Amino acid sequence: MKKIDSQVYDLIPPQEMIQFMLKYSFFHKQVTQIPESIIVDKKIDFDIMTKALNIVIERNDCMRLRFFKKSGKIKQYFLDKFEVNNIPVLHFSSVDEQMKVLTADAQTPIKVFKDETFRIKFFTTSDNRYGIYLCVHHLVMDNAACLVFFNDLLAIYDHLKDGKPMPKPLGKYEDRIIKELEYISDKSNLEKEEKAYTEYITKNGDPMYLGVEGPKFLEAERKKKKDPTIMAPSLFDPIHDKAEFTKKALPEEEGKKVIEFMDKYGVSGECLIQLAMRLYLSKINGGYLDTYFITLCPRRRTLSEKRSGGTVTAPLPWRLTLKEDTTFMQALEQMAEIQVWAFRHMNYPYLEYRELQRKLFNYPAAAGSSTMMFSWFPLEENTMNNWNYEFVGYGIGRYVMVLYTFAMKDVKHNTIKITYQHRTKFVSVEDIDKFHAGTEKVLKICVENPDLTVKQILEKI
C-alpha cells in the first residue's frame, strides 16, 4: 500500500450511508455518484475555465479526497495538491446526442479506490449554449456541495476573465469531518438521540408502507406470509436494480401559481410538494392518512458549512399523520413542524436510525416502510453566481432504493421540476406518470383553495 503522509480519517455518518449503498450494490457501483450539468447562455472560454477549475480544486478540499479500504472499512485522506488538465470539450449537434453521451458517462462507475473521485466535461449545445458536466462520487460531494462547486467555479471564472473580485474562501470539509467524528465518539449524544427517535417513531404505532404503485406489494407480502398485520414489505433487492430517471415538470402556469403560493405563505418547496404527494398517496392506498418519507437534510448551518464541499447530507424520517378534518393549510403547518423536529435531530446517524427502526418494529432484513427518499434542491436565479443557467440531471441507470424523488424550481421556465429515480422492478414509468399526475392535481386544487379539508381533497382527486 502506498505511503500516506496526510491524516487518515474514518468516514463520517453521511459517508457511511454511501458505503452502505455501495456494499449492497453488487454489480453496479454507479449508484453512488451524482451526475449533473449546468448549461449557460454566456460564452465560455474553456481554457480559462480549466484554469478556474484548478483554482477550485485548490480551494475546495473535498475535491482532493482519496479513499482506500482497510480491514473492510473505507478510510479517507486529503491530497495537498491535485491538478486536472485536458478536460474533454464535446460539441453536441442535438439534445438527444447530449443526453445519450452524458448519460453514458453518468452510468460509468467512478473508480473511487483508484484515485478517481470525479469527472468533468465541457460541452457546447446544439442551440449555441455552453455546458459544464460534473459526475462526482457521493463520498466526496452531496448535491449542496455540487452547487457550491459550480457557484465557486463560475465566480473564479469571472475573476479570471473579467477581473471581478475573487469569491470568499470556502469552508473546509476536513473541519467538518473532525467535528462529526468528535460528535459520534461521545456516546451520550447518540443515546440522547436514540431516545428522541424512539419516541418519535413509536408514538403512532408501526408506520405502514404506502406505495406510489398502490398497495400491491404490501398486499402480496401479507398474502405470501399469511400475515395481515405486516406493515413493511421486503422491497430490497440487490440484484434487480435497473432504474429509470423519469423527469416531470408542472405546466408553467401551474408551476408559477405554486411558486407564488410558496412565496405568499412562506412555505418551503419540500413541505408543499411532499404534502401534495402524501395526499395523493393516501388516496391510492385506501385513504390511509399516516405517510412516511425519508427526506434529505443538507445539514449546513453556518456560513462556513454552507460554503464548503463534502458529503454531509442525511436522510431524516418525516412521518405525517393527518386527520380528515385537517385543512391543507393546517397540514402544511404540521409538515413544517415535522421539518423543525427533523432538523433539531439531524445529527443522529441514519444507519443508527435504520437499525433502531428495524429493532423496534421487528423488520426482516429487506423490509422498509418509507415510500421514498425525497429531496428539495434549493435552486434560485442567483444560485450560479448570477449567471443564467439551466440545471440538468442524468440517470445513473441503477439504484439501491425503490424510489428517490427530487424537486426543484426550474428557474429558466419559472415552474417546478420533479425527477423520479425509480427501480422499475417495483415502480414502473406508468406508475410514476399516474403518481405525478395525481400530485399535480392535488397541488392545483390546494393552491387554489388551501382551506379544503383532507376529506374534501381526497374526494376531489
Place this chain on the structure above:
Amino acid sequence: MLEKVKEILGEFIDIDPDTITPESNLRTDIGLNSLDCVSLAEELENEYNIEIPNSELSKFKTIGDVISYIKSN
C-alpha cells in the same frame, strides 16, 4: 435583543445587519431557509435559557415575532 438576534444571524447568513429590523420577514427579507430558522431558534434558546416549541417556531414570520416570543417567555 435585536442586536443579539442580528449577531446570531450573522453566523448563518451573509447579510448587512443594518438592513435587519423587527419588521424584516425571516424568509423574504433576510433570506433564511427552514434550517436557518431552526439554527436561529436553537441559538436563542441557549442564549436566553428558554425553549421554543416546534409548533411556535414554524409560525415565526418576522424578527419581531421572534423577539416578542422571547420577551414573553
